[in-house]
Amino acid sequence: MSVHSAVPMEANQVPLVEVRDLVKRYPSGTTALKGVSFQVSVEDFIVIIGCSGAGKSTLLRCLNRLLKPTSGQVLLLGEDISTVSSAKLQRVRRRVGMIFQQFHLVPRLTVLENVLAGRLRFQSAPVPHTLSLARIFPKRDKELAFRCLQEVGIEHLALQRADTLSGGQQQRVAIARVLAQEPEVILADEPIASLDPRSASTVMNLLRQIHERKGIPVLVNLHHLDFVRRYAGRILGMQNGRLVYDGPPSLLEAELVERIYQGSCDVAWEELPACA
Numbered sequence: 001m002s003v004h005s006a007v008p009m010e011a012n013q014v015p016l017v018e019v020r021d022l023v024k025r026y027p028s029g030t031t032a033l034k035g036v037s038f039q040v041s042v043e044d045f046i047v048i049i050g051c052s053g054a055g056k057s058t059l060l061r062c063l064n065r066l067l068k069p070t071s072g073q074v075l076l077l078g079e080d081i082s083t084v085s086s087a088k089l090q091r092v093r094r095r096v097g098m099i100f101q102q103f104h105l106v107p108r109l110t111v112l113e114n115v116l117a118g119r120l121r122f123q124s125a126p127v128p129h130t131l132s133l134a135r136i137f138p139k140r141d142k143e144l145a146f147r148c149l150q151e152v153g154i155e156h157l158a159l160q161r162a163d164t165l166s167g168g169q170q171q172r173v174a175i176a177r178v179l180a181q182e183p184e185v186i187l188a189d190e191p192i193a194s195l196d197p198r199s200a201s202t203v204m205n206l207l208r209q210i211h212e213r214k215g216i217p218v219l220v221n222l223h224h225l226d227f228v229r230r231y232a233g234r235i236l237g238m239q240n241g242r243l244v245y246d247g248p249p250s251l252l253e254a255e256l257v258e259r260i261y262q263g264s265c266d267v268a269w270e271e272l273p274a275c276a
């Protein structure tokens with residue numbers, strides 16, 4: 001099936017990220033990505049949709065090199081990061097911030113220390129496990145981490161242990177940690193899947209504000225289609241490892257939505273639940 005591209009990128013827009021013919025085959029033999037291509041500019045707030053197993057997480061993990069693509073390219077400001085050596089991976093991951101469904105915080109550390117962890121990849125020497133993170137970082141890093149907490153509205157929790165926070169608060173810490181990395185692009189893999197609707201809205205609003213204020217493109221995998229409709233500036237629709245739609249929500253036709261969800265939905269796009 002060819003990609004249904006509603007809005008091609010204009011010739012004068014410089015893509016911040018360019019994905020070319022990306023293929024990912026797992027050792028099990030499953031081909032999760034079958035030649036995916038698209039470009040991302042600073043204006044993009046992209047939501048990736050598709051049924052379970054369509055390849056959404058695999059795509060994001062190839063973009064920050066948590067996974068090495070089998071073939072194809074991922075260009076970050078022109079640099080091909082799909083083939084960089086393991087020695088250079090730290091630098092790539094610093095440039096590409098990642099937010100996960102399960103927050104991935106260090107439970108026994110304070111909120112501030114978790115955010116400072118976003119600066120760890122800037123440290124040239126390894127950090128001894130016995131040291132308090134807050135002690136080894138320079139003052140300017142601590143000030144930056146505190147500002148990041150202010151940006152997500154939880155600076156009053158800075159000295160609290162991460163495991164005493166609610167899920168919504170923990171996801172805000174994870175966002176602050178990504179901000180402390182000063183990334184060029186933010187990826188979020190189902191960031192609201194474990195949250196109640198109110199916390200989910202807070203997290204999505206924060207991602208949108210960060211995108212608008214800082215001009216950082218965001219790519220987010222979402223299962224909740226009501227949130228897709230509320231937040232997506234552009235949708236990438238995936239089906240069975242292929243990109244089948246690339247364009248604004250307004251031009252995504254019901255027929256294509258049905259194809260993306262493999263005919264498993266017989267309700268209107270406006271009413272679609274997340275597919276099972």
Ligand SMILES: Nc1ncnc2c1ncn2[C@@H]1O[C@H](COP(=O)(O)OP(=O)(O)OP(=O)(O)O)[C@@H](O)[C@H]1O
Pocket residue numbers: 026027028030031032050051052053054055056057058059
């Ligand atoms: N580590 C792995 N080893 C082997 N196969 C995998 C691995 N991770 C994912 N897959 C397979 O690759 C395909 C794409 O999976 P992926 O997790 O990227 O899909 P997804 O769209 O993110 O699904 P979900 O919405 O359920 O998270 C699926 O068939 C899945 O079973």
